Amino acid sequence: MEIIKDAKELKKIRKNLKGSVGFVPTMGALHDGHLSLIKRAREENDFVIVSIFVNPTQFLEGEDLDKYPRKEQADIEICKRAGVDILFMPTINSIYFKDELKILAPQIRGYILEGAKRPGHFDGVLQIVMKLFNITTPNRAYFGKKDAQQLALITQMVHDYFLDVEIIPCEIVRDENGLALSSRNAYLSKEEKKRALSLSQALKLGANMVAKGILNVKAIKEAMEKELLKSVDKLDYVAIVNRAFEEIEQVEIGNTIILVAAYVGTTRLIDNIWI
Numbered sequence: 059m060e061i062i063k064d065a066k067e068l069k070k071i072r073k074n075l076k077g078s079v080g081f082v083p084t085m086g087a088l089h090d091g092h093l094s095l096i097k098r099a100r101e102e103n104d105f106v107i108v109s110i111f112v113n114p115t116q117f118l119e120g121e122d123l124d125k126y127p128r129k130e131q132a133d134i135e136i137c138k139r140a141g142v143d144i145l146f147m148p149t150i151n152s153i154y155f156k157d158e159l160k161i162l163a164p165q166i167r168g169y170i171l172e173g174a175k176r177p178g179h180f181d182g183v184l185q186i187v188m189k190l191f192n193i194t195t196p197n198r199a200y201f202g203k204k205d206a207q208q209l210a211l212i213t214q215m216v217h218d219y220f221l222d223v224e225i226i227p228c229e230i231v232r233d234e235n236g237l238a239l240s241s242r243n244a245y246l247s248k249e250e251k252k253r254a255l256s257l258s259q260a261l262k263l264g265a266n267m268v269a270k271g272i273l274n275v276k277a278i279k280e281a282m283e284k285e286l287l288k289s290v291d292k293l294d295y296v297a298i299v300n301r302a303f304e305e306i307e308q309v310e311i312g313n314t315i316i317l318v319a320a321y322v323g324t325t326r327l328i329d330n331i332w333i
């Protein structure tokens with residue numbers, strides 16, 4: 059496995075790769091969720107490129123950029139063992155420039171839910187993903203459904219900017235109790251980890267209501283909120299939208315996502331289920 063730190067150098071190497079390239083962008087502190095994306099990329103492509111970059115432009119003032127978990131050595135080992143061909147760990151100066159032009163998230167979809175709580179977050183996500191796509195020019199790029207809104211916006215960017223990459227959505231990987239794996243779970247104490255299970259449990263409750271034929275979004279949201287408020291410290295939102303992230307009044311089976319975002323202690327967690 060080659061470790062590349064310079065964007066232009068990777069671009070040169072990429073040009074000489076003959077065969078399909080699968081790309082998995084991450085912020086590191088790799089866990090089994092990331093690994094499932096890497097494994098899928100490994101299965102479906104001749105070459106696998108993984109990037110690890112804690113992208114400053116997607117963090118808002120006062121967010122956890124400085125304390126975001128960094129586990130460089132362990133990450134390198136995980137990538138090696140998973141058969142990654144190229145690990146891209148860019149230096150900030152090789153990837154960002156002074157007074158550079160910006161990519162803006164769409165004004166509606168980019169500013170609801172995660173975008174409402176973290177205004178500007180998706181501008182930074184799309185900016186770095188556009189750069190990474192242009193550096194690695196992958197045939198396929200792998201993203202987790204865990205970050206459902208991010209996945210939808212990246213899919214939209216590929217469409218709106220006529221990019222030549224296939225976006226592959228990957229299932230959410232959970233621990234044995236149902237907690238969606240996340241690098242930020244490292245912030246949780248033992249007691250908080252227990253309370254954090256309420257997110258996936260509330261989603262299950264919502265899905266069970268749908269299974270019983272209750273399709274009214276308001277009723278499902280109310281039941282889920284009631285459950286969540288027993289355990290979380292602050293509920294940011296329960297939302298039920300269609301796959302295009304538009305508001306709906308009735309669940310459309312096969313076209314709906316139920317999402318939750320909540321604080322447990324000082325840690326902000328998100329989770330969702332596709333119905």
Ligand code: AMP
Pocket residue numbers: 083084085086090091092094095200201202203204205228229230231232238239240241
């Ligand atoms: P991150 O390092 O948090 O930016 O995540 C990198 C990629 O891994 C994103 O596409 C995430 O959606 C995906 N990912 C993170 N956690 C999970 C998980 N538990 N299951 C599946 N994919 C995940």
